[in-house]
Amino acid sequence: MTVRGWFVVLVVVVAGFVVPATAAAVPAPSHHAKCPDLYVLAIPGTWADAAAPGILREITSDLGPRTLVHYVGYSATAFPWETAIYGRSKAQAVANTTGLARAMVRRCPVTRLAITGYSQGADAAGDVAAEIGTGRGAIRPEQVAGVVLISDPRRSHRDNLVGPRLTGQGSGGPRLSGMGHLSPRTYSICAPRDLYCNTPRDYYVTRIVGYLAETSDPTPSQMGQYQAEAGDILDELLAQGGIGAVGREVSNQRARQQITVFNRFLQSGVHTNYAAFVVAPGVSAVQWAHNHLAALASAHS
Template sequence: MRLRALIAGVAATLMAIGSVVVTAAPAAAAPPGCPKIYVLAIPGTWANGTSPGIMGEVTSGLGPETRVQFVGYNATAFPWEKAVYGKSKAQAVANTKGLAISMLRRCPGTRIALTGYSQGADAAGDVASEIGTGRAEIRPGQVAGVVLIADPRRSRRDNLIGPALNGEGSGGPRLDGMGWVLPRAFTICQPSDLYCNVPRDYFITRIVGYLAETSDPTPSQIAQYQAEAGAIVAELTTLGGPGKIVDELSNTRAREQIRAFDQFLQSGAHGVYRSFQVRPGVTAVEWAHGFLAGLA
């Protein structure tokens, strides 16, 4: 009898504690105005927030639970403009991270999505890489997805949407990759677009791309720059020694690559993503839009 009473007393006590715990710790409500998905879209070179190019089409009408923010930055490339490419991209990276952190501090339950085109894809991919490899304040789990179009740092290890490619981005791949973000990160590149698909043996073009990426270098990225330069040198060395290196960097090879790049610029291959089909009947812009719309 005493045992039964003791058990009943303990049970009653546990129920009381449980009810206190349940009522004392309700789920915190999200602050008003917090979106489920916050899309940070980075336009390409010479575009901006008021005229974002294909980023406007990629991010239009994503649904009521998604908020879109176009990232403002210089979006220039040459010394006679506002900023050289490296400085312009660094500004885009910093602004993107600043917007993301500001949103996550106010709305901890919101998840970030990153997208960009050309120089914007370069910046968005760098932010995703920093997050995925633990080098950013943002946690990988706070990133819902990434979609990059014509990324100058596209890697063969990236998740490619569309036909298979043999080259990589003109600026060289991100050596650290996407880390924990990789399963949710996708890249799109039209095969004839030399910004995102430079043949591996176009060493002069790759060196020029490397110099653009490292123009106005960021001190904290020096080790990364050295590793990228080392990767190019290592590939040159494995071709067959000093003689082959001389051949690859000769005037003949330079002229060949200059002609190829000139033909690429005249072809307009960098601007065909509205019509370039990555799936039968599905263009690059449509696929990117559908991917982002599905995150919410």
């Protein structure tokens, strides 16, 4: 077997040892009197919840009387000593979002959906959108009016980017299948110094760690994507001089450089300050996302 083959087998086997998630019960939409024109599913980030959804509250506020907003509940944790590891937590968010969307379209076939998320929530929202857009979901692409992802750990250079041009990609690796039919209606927002959604391509250790976090609760339908992403990482490693590139990266000097970069990133608060991140003259990321959802609501009212 080739070196590439052994690498792919190794990462997939490691991911496969994780126990699959059991999704939390999906609550029913709170509004039953009549069908909304637009149903917004908003997925908060890590350590947030439906009661305190963070920036998503401002993004989804005042969208009009014909719009129903639902904050998706899930573990929203990341570490083994918490409720659920990252992969399992995200799997709950994906399952709960899909369940809510299916329940709505069954009850209200003409209602259009919008999906938005921040950080881990954007990771889940993007996966849901990718499943729908590529025909692997239970929802038809034409039922989705739009998608807005903020600090998506799986952001790809192919995504529709709102804001300044970026050179990196998400720390968890891009969704290789893309967004399919939802590509024209999916927008990604990422601050240039946010390493969750803009990891330099030569930060191989960070990318491998991000990849293992993404596959810590593997989704069977995405096994092909996991293998392809593992192959991409290996190809780029080989192009940069082989596995020795990882060794050089964790060498004392390189490690110190990355520690310095990460310390600056964590201290900067850039990941949590999208209300101040300007994506257009006089328009913050939060304002842009709100305006976009408001336009979708207006178009479907």
